[in-house]
Amino acid sequence: MPPFDAMAAVRAAARQEQFLEVVTEEEARTRFAAAFTPRRCPAEEVPLEAALGRVLAEDLVSEVDVPGFDRSSVDGFAVRAADTLGAREDAPVRLRLNPEVLACGRAPSLAVEPGTATVIATGGMVPRGADSVVMVEHTEAEEGADGPVIVLRRAVVPGAMIAGAGSDIARGETLLRRGTVLSSREIGLLAAVGRACVPVVRRPRVAVLSTGDELIPPGGEPRPGGVFDSNGAIIAAAVAESGGEAVPFGIIADDEVSLSDALRRAAQEADLVVLSGGTSKGAGDLSHRVLSSLGRVVVHGVALKPGKPLCLGLVGATPVAVLPGFPTSAVFTFHGFVAPLIRAMAGRREAEAETVEARLAVRTPSELGRTEYAMVSLVETGEGLAAYPLAKGSGAVTAFSQADGFIAIDALSDGIEAGAPVRVTLIGRAFRPADLVVMGSHCVGLDRVLGHLAESGVTVKALAIGSMGGLAAARRGECDLAPMHLLDPATGRYNAPFLPPGVALIPGWRRLQGIVFRPGDARFEGRDAEAAVAAALADPSCIMVSRNQGSGTRVLIDGLLKGARPPGALNQPKSHNAVAAAVARGRADWGLAIATVARDYGLGFIPLADEHYDFAVPEARRGREPVRRFEALLARKETRAMLNELGFAP
Numbered sequence: 001m002p003p004f005d006a007m008a009a010v011r012a013a014a015r016q017e018q019f020l021e022v023v024t025e026e027e028a029r030t031r032f033a034a035a036f037t038p039r040r041c042p043a044e045e046v047p048l049e050a051a052l053g054r055v056l057a058e059d060l061v062s063e064v065d066v067p068g069f070d071r072s073s074v075d076g077f078a079v080r081a082a083d084t085l086g087a088r089e090d091a092p093v094r095l096r097l098n099p100e101v102l103a104c105g106r107a108p109s110l111a112v113e114p115g116t117a118t119v120i121a122t123g124g125m126v127p128r129g130a131d132s133v134v135m136v137e138h139t140e141a142e143e144g145a146d147g148p149v150i151v152l153r154r155a156v157v158p159g160a161m162i163a164g165a166g167s168d169i170a171r172g173e174t175l176l177r178r179g180t181v182l183s184s185r186e187i188g189l190l191a192a193v194g195r196a197c198v199p200v201v202r203r204p205r206v207a208v209l210s211t212g213d214e215l216i217p218p219g220g221e222p223r224p225g226g227v228f229d230s231n232g233a234i235i236a237a238a239v240a241e242s243g244g245e246a247v248p249f250g251i252i253a254d255d256e257v258s259l260s261d262a263l264r265r266a267a268q269e270a271d272l273v274v275l276s277g278g279t280s281k282g283a284g285d286l287s288h289r290v291l292s293s294l295g296r297v298v299v300h301g302v303a304l305k306p307g308k309p310l311c312l313g314l315v316g317a318t319p320v321a322v323l324p325g326f327p328t329s330a331v332f333t334f335h336g337f338v339a340p341l342i343r344a345m346a347g348r349r350e351a352e353a354e355t356v357e358a359r360l361a362v363r364t365p366s367e368l369g370r371t372e373y374a375m376v377s378l379v380e381t382g383e384g385l386a387a388y389p390l391a392k393g394s395g396a397v398t399a400f401s402q403a404d405g406f407i408a409i410d411a412l413s414d415g416i417e418a419g420a421p422v423r424v425t426l427i428g429r430a431f432r433p434a435d436l437v438v439m440g441s442h443c444v445g446l447d448r449v450l451g452h453l454a455e456s457g458v459t460v461k462a463l464a465i466g467s468m469g470g471l472a473a474a475r476r477g478e479c480d481l482a483p484m485h486l487l488d489p490a491t492g493r494y495n496a497p498f499l500p501p502g503v504a505l506i507p508g509w510r511r512l513q514g515i516v517f518r519p520g521d522a523r524f525e526g527r528d529a530e531a532a533v534a535a536a537l538a539d540p541s542c543i544m545v546s547r548n549q550g551s552g553t554r555v556l557i558d559g560l561l562k563g564a565r566p567p568g569a570l571n572q573p574k575s576h577n578a579v580a581a582a583v584a585r586g587r588a589d590w591g592l593a594i595a596t597v598a599r600d601y602g603l604g605f606i607p608l609a610d611e612h613y614d615f616a617v618p619e620a621r622r623g624r625e626p627v628r629r630f631e632a633l634l635a636r637k638e639t640r641a642m643l644n645e646l647g648f649a650p
């Protein structure tokens with residue numbers, strides 16, 4: 001192999017071609033529909049125990065009656081109703097018992113002649129001659145001259161306590177229609193008519209491929225620059241949810257030969273191929289190139305966000321979807337373009353998407369020229385629903401899983417204003433508001449407390465939108481609790497100075513903040529905060545990582561720097577974790593974070609100040625049961641011990 005020429009790679013990357021011919025969403029659908037019509041997969045017989053979740057391929061007609069015979073519904077005596085006519089308290093009727101006991105499953109051998117009765121169990125076969133059953137508790141037993149007798153003091157009507165043959169299911173009746181997704185109820189029905197096998201639609205086989213040299217299979221060893229292959233797992237599971245059978249092809253290396261080989265095999269073995277990654281421009285983005293050399297590309301580039309680089313085509317007669325590598329983009333385009341194909345091939349009816357009206361909580365900017373789908377989380381405000389965009393971007397894994405639904409922003413709009421009405425298309429199940437809505441700053445201690453609350457049956461929705469965002473939501477009455485840690489530089493006090501009218505504070509805990517650095521760094525190790533900062537500022541190669549304006553930590557940083565602007569001061573991430581990660585990976589040498597996070601990342605720590613992490617609560621919501629339960633939980637000895645253990649001071 002020739003030695004790797006770094007500069008040649010740089011030149012190639014700097015001169016990438018633009019492959020995408022971006023078309024509208026409708027145009028993409030039209031083109032693909034013209035190239036490929038999904039057909040329902042053929043039927044196959046499966047045993048009943050493997051039928052759960054499968055789609056019935058034909059209408060099923062019952063070949064038997066259920067019950068299969070006239071059946072007693074009670075323990076008692078099979079009688080002729082006419083014999084009981086006129087039976088009264090003062091004029092009882094006596095019937096002689098036939099020498100037979102009709103237990104379940106026993107065919108009668110004697111008819112019930114006039115003036116006689118036969119002992120019968122619940123579920124027993126009603127004998128010839130009898131037309132009704134009397135409950136045992138409505139009779140008395142006597143010994144007559146010719147053997148045992150029962151005494152009846154009330155009359156029965158014909159048909160009493162008998163389930164007639166075929167009264168549940170009649171032979172010839174259509175039991176289930178084709179296209180029914182078999183659940184436990186349908187399976188019970190099939191078993192009741194004696195079916196051991198059912199004709200179901202064969203599940204379409206969907207090959208799932210992930211491409212990218214950076215990908216590591218879940219369970220593999222993490223490495224620098226490595227990314228766990230989440231798309232493979234999400235897509236395989238979503239294939240199953242849509243009624244398909246995923247055929248995992250795993251991770252394919254970013255080279256033309258491997259990808260071409262894998263795609264060819266996948267197209268032969270499967271009914272549909274889904275590949276993720278390598279659709280956009282970029283030196284390694286060769287999926288669409290391989291697709292066009294093996295078959296043809298029908299669409300590459302759709303004016304939607306997420307999902308612009310979506311690529312659809314065919315290899316032979318097999319449709320191939322190349323989804324963008326970014327997880328949110330991959331999942332979104334899967335549901336928009338691939339899931340409907342799988343459902344059609346699986347014989348499932350198209351799911352009607354449910355929508356709800358909401359008000360947009362914050363202004364949501366959008367890219368002009370692409371229909372933008374923004375994932376939102378819904379909260380109940382008392383005046384209808386508020387939709388919070390989960391502004392995590394296409395690369396996020398959580399945006400889709402945390403969303404209740406999404407809104408569409410027109411390609412010609414550059415955004416939607418706060419307060420505007422929006423229609424939210426729900427993802428998955430119908431939206432149910434959570435008992436307790438927590439919006440604001442995130443803390444691992446809070447995660448644990450909320451975990452305990454959730455275990456006790458309170459449903460919790462927690463959105464990490466920062467202290468300021470949470471406080472604004474509390475002011476608008478959109479959340480129950482807004483966890484916050486804001487330092488007022490004027491008073492040196494945390495949180496209370498920021499509370500708007502109508503918002504109270506529930507005291508939380510203190511978190512120790514300090515300077516984080518890689519252990520062994522002589523500029524920091526063994527020094528106090530002042531000396532460490534002086535050493536850092538004296539070394540022009542020492543890079544810091546700051547924090548976002550408005551955070552309490554930033555106020556502390558500004559106090560330490562006293563106007564100095566060391567390298568890295570413009571790097572202003574929004575969380576303690578991002579600071580710790582930058583230092584741990586060597587992108588920066590120092591920053592400020594809380595002790596718990598420093599410990600998790602294995603960093604050195606110089607204590608600086610206690611940060612107060614408290615909960616803003618709208619007065620109007622403080623009396624709510626879930627809020628009271630949260631407060632009670634905070635006050636518990638066990639909770640405080642657990643927080644202490646994590647490094648917090650309640």
Ligand SMILES: Nc1nc2c(c(=O)[nH]1)N[C@H]1C(S)=C(S)[C@@H](COP(=O)(O)OP(=O)(O)OC[C@H]3O[C@@H](n4cnc5c(N)ncnc54)[C@H](O)[C@@H]3O)O[C@H]1N2
Pocket residue numbers: 210211212214215227228229230231232276277278279280281282285306307308309323324325326327329394395
């Ligand atoms: N200069 C431009 N750059 C990009 C454009 C563009 O138009 N011009 N489009 C952007 C858009 S929009 C998207 S979406 C992404 C899509 O990129 P690719 O489909 O080529 O995907 P990759 O480059 O392979 O990966 C992107 C990202 O996703 C991660 N990834 C990939 N596969 C997986 C997986 N199986 N599991 C988890 N994560 C995965 C990968 O590591 C990258 O971080 O391109 C933009 N760029």
Ligand code: MOO
Pocket residue numbers: 304305306307308309324326329394395
């Ligand atoms: O289309 Mo990409 O999915 O916007 O991020």
